[in-house]
Amino acid sequence: MLIPVDRLRAGESGVVRRIEGGRGILRRLEAMGVRPGKVVAKVSTVFMGGPVTVVVDGRQMAMGRGIAGRVLVEVQRPE
């Protein structure tokens, strides 16, 4: 199933399938290694609307909650 990154559980991974946004946000995410086909592993989220930290290609990065909501990943979850 397809969910936004901010809804991943800590420790869970997903494959990026779609990023909803304009060229600007696509470029910025791309520069961080987040693009379709990439595996993103969730580390944690800071409380009260704070940023989401994930690992891509072995490297940590953080993105705002709003941005995270626009990166859609495919996860394997038991139905």
Add this chain to the structure above:
Amino acid sequence: MLVLLMGNPNVGKSAVFSRLTGANVIASNYPGTTVEFTEGKLKLDGKSAQVIDVPGTYSLEPSNPAEEVAVEMVAKASVIVDVIDATNLERNLNLAVQLLQTGKPVLIALNMWDDATARGIQIDVEKLEEKLAVPVVPTCALSGEGILQLKERLAEAAPGRLNFEEGEKWHLIGDIVEGVQQVTHRHPTVGEKISHATVHPVWGPILALLVLFISFEVVRFVGEGLIGYVFEPLFETLWLPLMSRLSAFLGGGGILHDILIGQLIKGETGEFYIDFGQSFGLLTSGLFIPFAAVLPYIFAFYLVLSLLEDIGYLPRLGVLVDNVMHRLGLHGLSIVPMMLGLGCNVPGALASRVLETRKERFIAATLLAICVPCMAQIAMVAGLLGRYGAAGFLPVFGTLFLLWIALGALMKRFTRGETPEILVDIPPYRMPYWKSLLKKLWMRVRWFIREAVPYVLLGVFIVNLLHSLGIIALLARVFRPVMTRVWGLPPEAVGALLVGFLRKDVAVGMLAPLGLNLRQLIVASVVLTVYFPCVATFVVLFRELGFRDLVKSACIMVVVAFSVGGLLNYALRALGL
């Protein structure tokens, strides 16, 4: 010949630069410090080449001012050295392949080679060279390995011959990585576990508070230690006798004496003596204030800050405070200019340049100028309030902190514009390279000595001038109503406000002989912080914000100084002080 050092942020470019040029440079590993590019010289075959450490950029399609600068520089380069983080090959190749399309001669430094090996990442350097058609040199800037080879092979740098369509770029990169890199899996290291903990929603803030508490204690310990065991004894045992003799030689009075030695203070026994804090002569207070009162804390502060920077803690701190900062209209990483501002407001204001929008820059710079006291000021306030302990410090710094939050929230509401979301790379924790750290520390201390001491001397001189010309007495009469009724301070304290334009530490020093009680010391310390920054900061603000925004800032400063100072005065009185 112009050699450009380019690469992503956090790849160790500054360390490579430092190795190549032996020049003075700050080598941090968090984004934002190297926005102002640094230049140096490199000796190649007896000839001297100019080397520029270009602001870190992810691609040649710039998304912020620092990256735009990088792109402009490419046009002027003779050779480009692309510094690649070997632990992050794929992401770093984005810039590399774009550089290879520019037609400029390129050479690749595969940096952090040691780190990559430790993580089980193996890269076939020869194959990479083949695929990219340019020289590739594995380096470890920390140990210096590969740097010699880098210098030797610079002449081999070749124009890239890669050609690809925009849409094929990532395919191309993917192919290259697959062909040259092998990763052997291993268990998460201790460093990685700590790394995850420091951004954890619960552990993160707890660890952050711990880090901040420890930092504060270290700064206090080192600062007080240096003052108590080094500088004060030095001044008392070596300098004082000399000054006393000079004082006697100059006849204990007169213009030259007052300028050089200052006022002699009457002691309990009726004897007159030199007090380094109160005499206000060029050779007495003029030297004591910067070297014995402030420098120890400057050293201690930058020691801790440089350590936090080089370990890589600051981006994580930025992530943790991001949601709080957003309520102030700022972005998590604006915590960096604020922390820099605790050392000196000037680098803090300069660092606010990295923020993307005009709204953020305005709020950050204004909050910094109003609510963040510089170490020079903090050191002097510590000197004055020290004997009251927490009863003195808490009200002063607590008020400033609450003001920072409240003012930030207000400014967010009333300024137009958006604050973009955080999107930042978090580099792995790295052991700091001690040579780099000490060099950075030395540069910052030296900067302080060169920048501050002349202004302190000027400040002390001006204070003497103001006193002897009766200007302070005049201003005291004029501003008496404000000073006494709003702030509850003696009218003579207006002199401190006047001098505070020039140097905050000298201004706080002027409060010493006024015999203020605790409440007055607290109010005076807060007012001195918030009313206006020192002239050096003002100049930077003018360049950063432009005239109109500066005027807006200045109005806010005045309003805050009156209202907060006044409220604090009445609140403390109500509490019985």
